[in-house]
Amino acid sequence: MQTTLDNFRERILAASASGIALQIQGGGSKHWYGQEVQGEVLDTRAYSGILAYDPTELVLTARSGTPLAEIETALAAQNQMLAFEPPHFGATTTIGGVVAAGLSGPRRPAVGAARDFVLGVSLMNGQGQVLEFGGQVMKNVAGYDVSRLLTGSMGCLGLLLDISIKVLPRPFAETTLVFALSEADALTRLNQWAGQALPISASCWHVGRLMLRLSGAEAAVRAAKVRLGGEEMQDATAFWIALREQTQDFFQQEEEHGLWRLSLPSTSAALKLTGKSMIEWGGAQRWLYSTEKPELIRLTALAAGGHASLFRGGDKSIGVFAPLSAPLEKIHRRLKNTFDPAGIFNPGRMYKGW
Numbered sequence: 001m002q003t004t005l006d007n008f009r010e011r012i013l014a015a016s017a018s019g020i021a022l023q024i025q026g027g028g029s030k031h032w033y034g035q036e037v038q039g040e041v042l043d044t045r046a047y048s049g050i051l052a053y054d055p056t057e058l059v060l061t062a063r064s065g066t067p068l069a070e071i072e073t074a075l076a077a078q079n080q081m082l083a084f085e086p087p088h089f090g091a092t093t094t095i096g097g098v099v100a101a102g103l104s105g106p107r108r109p110a111v112g113a114a115r116d117f118v119l120g121v122s123l124m125n126g127q128g129q130v131l132e133f134g135g136q137v138m139k140n141v142a143g144y145d146v147s148r149l150l151t152g153s154m155g156c157l158g159l160l161l162d163i164s165i166k167v168l169p170r171p172f173a174e175t176t177l178v179f180a181l182s183e184a185d186a187l188t189r190l191n192q193w194a195g196q197a198l199p200i201s202a203s204c205w206h207v208g209r210l211m212l213r214l215s216g217a218e219a220a221v222r223a224a225k226v227r228l229g230g231e232e233m234q235d236a237t238a239f240w241i242a243l244r245e246q247t248q249d250f251f252q253q254e255e256e257h258g259l260w261r262l263s264l265p266s267t268s269a270a271l272k273l274t275g276k277s278m279i280e281w282g283g284a285q286r287w288l289y290s291t292e293k294p295e296l297i298r299l300t301a302l303a304a305g306g307h308a309s310l311f312r313g314g315d316k317s318i319g320v321f322a323p324l325s326a327p328l329e330k331i332h333r334r335l336k337n338t339f340d341p342a343g344i345f346n347p348g349r350m351y352k353g354w
Helices: 002-018 070-076 095-101 144-150 183-193 217-226 236-245 294-303 326-339
Strands: 021-025 041-045 051-053 059-063 116-123 130-134 157-168 172-181 200-206 209-216 259-263 278-279 286-291 307-312
Touching: 002 021, 002 041, 002 157, 021 157, 021 200, 051 070, 059 070, 070 095, 095 157, 116 144, 130 144, 172 217, 172 236, 183 200, 183 209, 209 217, 209 236, 259 294, 278 326, 294 307
Parallel strands: 021 041
Antiparallel strands: 051 059, 059 157, 116 130, 116 157, 172 209, 200 209, 200 278, 259 286, 259 307, 278 286
């Protein structure tokens, strides 16, 4: 793989010298996410392979171009998983793309976000230098915050190389319950249940139905099922996969005005915005199709203590991600200048003009 690394370095140094932008890309499954991509493609898939996997230590290390499907197959053979349930959005997604996008699936409120599972990374910066952050165990905290910082950075800070990630055992038992509830009642129930010792691993409300997944020891799941009631869903695994991959009918709607992702405190009440909505993560993640003005959507989310992003479709000229406050923007710009002084990595992918 040294030849591959040398090729990466040559491309990066040449781009830095000439000012040519590089579009870091693995399988391209999230090509649509963020602002419009720019530059020549720097394909990471030649840098592939699982470097180390110790099921007893719950740690896997892989090169950034490794297909996510390959990693999940290796984990499944040991009855383990990437607990934050990263969405694939296609068969070609790589582990580098998973970390760069920083997206988490339905299990996120129960186990944590993608960045909580990234133990360490190595990265090639804009000078062609290989930098290492974090390690392969949770106790190694040196540089751990930088590893978390790189998760969700959309490839704007550098080229991810090797990634060490924490894995977890699959639950012994799992079932999904369905309740007929209004949006307001569903939010109330979810927040009540969140304060109780219940093995809730995912939730989703849409058009009067609340789906609640229970995961864990068989006795705990069985006791929670009796306590909560509801109707048991058949083929629930397919439902949660479709939710994770956004292949459900809700996500197939016209994208003229775009699909909005609202990140809010779970205790936030139902929002007074017109449109079609779906709620996940116990109320903390809300999907919205709306003809309301983007300014109103963002102000409403801000007033509720959160923020709104234009996740898919719509007019990206308004800015995909919520605008940063002046202090945060200053920090982000300093980080960008430190890792990528020539500004060649995925310019404008997160914010226009960066």
